[in-house]
Amino acid sequence: MSKFKRFCKDNIGFFFCIPWLIGFLVFKFYPFCSSLFYSFTDYNLFKGMTQFTLKNYVNVFANDTERTALIVTFKYAFMTVPLKLVFALFIAYILNFKIKGVNFFRTAYYIPSILGGSVAIAVLWKALFKDDGVIHTLFALFGATAPSFLSDPNWSLFIICLLRIWQFGSAMVIFLAALKGVPNDLYEAASIDGAGKWKQFFSITVPLITPVIFYNLITQLVQAFQEFNGPFIITQGGPMGSTTLMSLLIYNNAFKIYDMGKADAQAWVLFVILMIFTAIAFWSQKHWVYYQDEGR
Amino acid sequence: MTTTVHTKSIQDAQKKIRNRRIRSTVIRYVVLILVGIIMIYPLIWMIGATFKDNAEIFSSLNPIPAKPTLDGYVAAMENYGGKINIWGAMLNTYKFVVPEMVFTVISCTLTAYGFSRFNFKGRNLMFTIMLAMLFLPQVVLNVPQYMMYKDWGWVGSTLYLPLWVPSMFATESYFVFMLVQFLRNIPRDLDEAAKIDGCNAMQILVKIIVPMLMPAIVSVALFKFMWSSNNFLGPLLYVNKPAYYPATIFVKLSMDSDAGFNWNRILAVSLISIIPNITIFFLAQNQFVDGISAGGVKG
Numbered sequence: 001m002s003k004f005k006r007f008c009k010d011n012i013g014f015f016f017c018i019p020w021l022i023g024f025l026v027f028k029f030y031p032f033c034s035s036l037f038y039s040f041t042d043y044n045l046f047k048g049m050t051q052f053t054l055k056n057y058v059n060v061f062a063n064d065t066e067r068t069a070l071i072v073t074f075k076y077a078f079m080t081v082p083l084k085l086v087f088a089l090f091i092a093y094i095l096n097f098k099i100k101g102v103n104f105f106r107t108a109y110y111i112p113s114i115l116g117g118s119v120a121i122a123v124l125w126k127a128l129f130k131d132d133g134v135i136h137t138l139f140a141l142f143g144a145t146a147p148s149f150l151s152d153p154n155w156s157l158f159i160i161c162l163l164r165i166w167q168f169g170s171a172m173v174i175f176l177a178a179l180k181g182v183p184n185d186l187y188e189a190a191s192i193d194g195a196g197k198w199k200q201f202f203s204i205t206v207p208l209i210t211p212v213i214f215y216n217l218i219t220q221l222v223q224a225f226q227e228f229n230g231p232f233i234i235t236q237g238g239p240m241g242s243t244t245l246m247s248l249l250i251y252n253n254a255f256k257i258y259d260m261g262k263a264d265a266q267a268w269v270l271f272v273i274l275m276i277f278t279a280i281a282f283w284s285q286k287h288w289v290y291y292q293d294e295g296r
Numbered sequence: 297m298t299t300t301v302h303t304k305s306i307q308d309a310q311k312k313i314r315n316r317r318i319r320s321t322v323i324r325y326v327v328l329i330l331v332g333i334i335m336i337y338p339l340i341w342m343i344g345a346t347f348k349d350n351a352e353i354f355s356s357l358n359p360i361p362a363k364p365t366l367d368g369y370v371a372a373m374e375n376y377g378g379k380i381n382i383w384g385a386m387l388n389t390y391k392f393v394v395p396e397m398v399f400t401v402i403s404c405t406l407t408a409y410g411f412s413r414f415n416f417k418g419r420n421l422m423f424t425i426m427l428a429m430l431f432l433p434q435v436v437l438n439v440p441q442y443m444m445y446k447d448w449g450w451v452g453s454t455l456y457l458p459l460w461v462p463s464m465f466a467t468e469s470y471f472v473f474m475l476v477q478f479l480r481n482i483p484r485d486l487d488e489a490a491k492i493d494g495c496n497a498m499q500i501l502v503k504i505i506v507p508m509l510m511p512a513i514v515s516v517a518l519f520k521f522m523w524s525s526n527n528f529l530g531p532l533l534y535v536n537k538p539a540y541y542p543a544t545i546f547v548k549l550s551m552d553s554d555a556g557f558n559w560n561r562i563l564a565v566s567l568i569s570i571i572p573n574i575t576i577f578f579l580a581q582n583q584f585v586d587g588i589s590a591g592g593v594k595g
């Protein structure tokens with residue numbers, strides 16, 4: 001057998017991964033690097049680039065608009081992710097008792113997650129929370145006056161968060177699958193020892209599914225940092241920038257004023273912040289995530 | 297005497313336990329039903345609202361219309377700027393969703409097979425990079441990708457090139473990861489047996505792996521269908537001729553152009569645009585559940 005043939009035979013798996021490798025280099029790695037490069041320039045889509053500069057990065061922290069967008073992004077992520085996970089786990093826990101019609105409930109809770117990313121649902125959200133919308137009618141039913149959710153900066157971000165929290169279904173489905181894997185005899189043993197349902201939940205269920213909690217935490221975090229459709233369609237980032245997440249600001253800079261350098265720098269700051277959170281989560285794993293395999 | 301007291305106290309205790317059990321069961325159902333109403337009511341309301349007239353839509357919470365009308369649907373058929381209506385827009389959506397779905401399935405299956413069944417130089421490094429891509433948010437790539445596609449002349453492409461061509465190259469790590477998780481559960485003995493029978497790597501993939509992996513492949517296809525038909529930012533950046541607008545852009549424009557008056561029309565347009573997604577969800581719920589559970593649980 002020739003050397004070349006031998007090499008091919010030993011590395012045949014590589015050939016199956018070639019499409020992925022090309023995709024990675026062309027559609028991920030090159031854009032990733034070029035965005036780092038342009039983030040240090042004043043590149044404009046139509047005027048081209050004239051100089052290297054650190055201005056883009058300085059501005060992210062010095063300008064009010066950008067600082068606000070960063071803070072809004074944090075608020076969004078730290079409101080949405082924990083609430084979504086707590087809801088998802090709580091409902092999954094209840095569903096895991098021998099509930100009649102579990103499939104019906106699971107379906108009902110899961111639909112919003114599947115449809116929720118669509119523009120149609122964002123439109124529906126606007127119909128619900130706009131002035132004189134459905135929620136206003138609901139308040140009026142009880143003789144109360146609802147705040148103007150979408151034009152009051154104190155409320156607008158929360159309504160955008162609510163759209164995502166409403167979509168806790170996919171996290172719930174993952175939790176439910178994990179809960180099914182917790183052996184029943186553990187619960188039985190605990191209840192003989194006199195542990196109540198809540199005690200069982202916190203000292204058996206939660207520790208055993210920490211790997212899944214961790215997985216959900218990470219995926220939801222990555223998702224939250226790039227939310228775009230909701231605020232773009234429902235509030236256009238307003239009122240007074242209260243729902244202008246970083247992703248919207250990046251879009252506005254890149255595709256409204258064509259300041260690509262600025263947009264790239266903002267994207268990089270967002271990326272680095274997300275990486276820091278991910279790194280913290282991964283690092284903290286050893287303190288709270290329990291992997292069964294280690295015990296064996 | 298003592299025995300009767302004894303049995304009585306046992307009976308009491310049993311009754312107490314039973315009552316407590318009934319009470320907690322009731323509480324559970326009440327919580328589930330209340331949350332269920334919050335989850336579903338908006339959707340039911342939306343369906344009802346498309347059959348109401350505009351005066352009625354926000355005046356009552358009852359999803360069942362008092363005076364049912366098809367005005368919303370009639371208005372929903374109107375053209376946008378004389379160029380395109382909702383059906384045309386939905387057809388446009390599937391012009392890139394279908395290729396994206398097919399290519400994602402093929403390229404991700406090949407990649408997952410390569411990574412999980414073979415050892416080769418650089419495998420571990422490549423696999424780590426693939427997993428790391430799960431954490432690289434698209435928001436970082438949007439701007440440089442746009443510049444790249446602009447150089448290639450793909451922006452405004454009437455073939456929607458920027459939307460589906462990347463899917464030929466397994467760019468969605470999430471799906472590769474999901475398939476790798478499923479592949480772990482397919483015993484290697486089958487591959488070995490086929491190899492002894494003289495099958496090459498490609499034949500093993502097509503004849504052994506793909507049939508066994510089918511449920512997972514279906515999940516990938518379904519999720520891809522849902523996600524890419526919901527894709528809004530992609531078409532917003534790369535489609536710039538009204539005749540080529542997909543449904544997501546069409547719905548957004550209908551909402552803007554009505555400036556909040558014809559809500560029955562806007563909601564009818566919105567609802568029509570997600571009917572295929574709703575149908576597919578109900579037909580294939582279990583595949584969705586199995587698919588999404590695989591990533592988190594078996595990992």
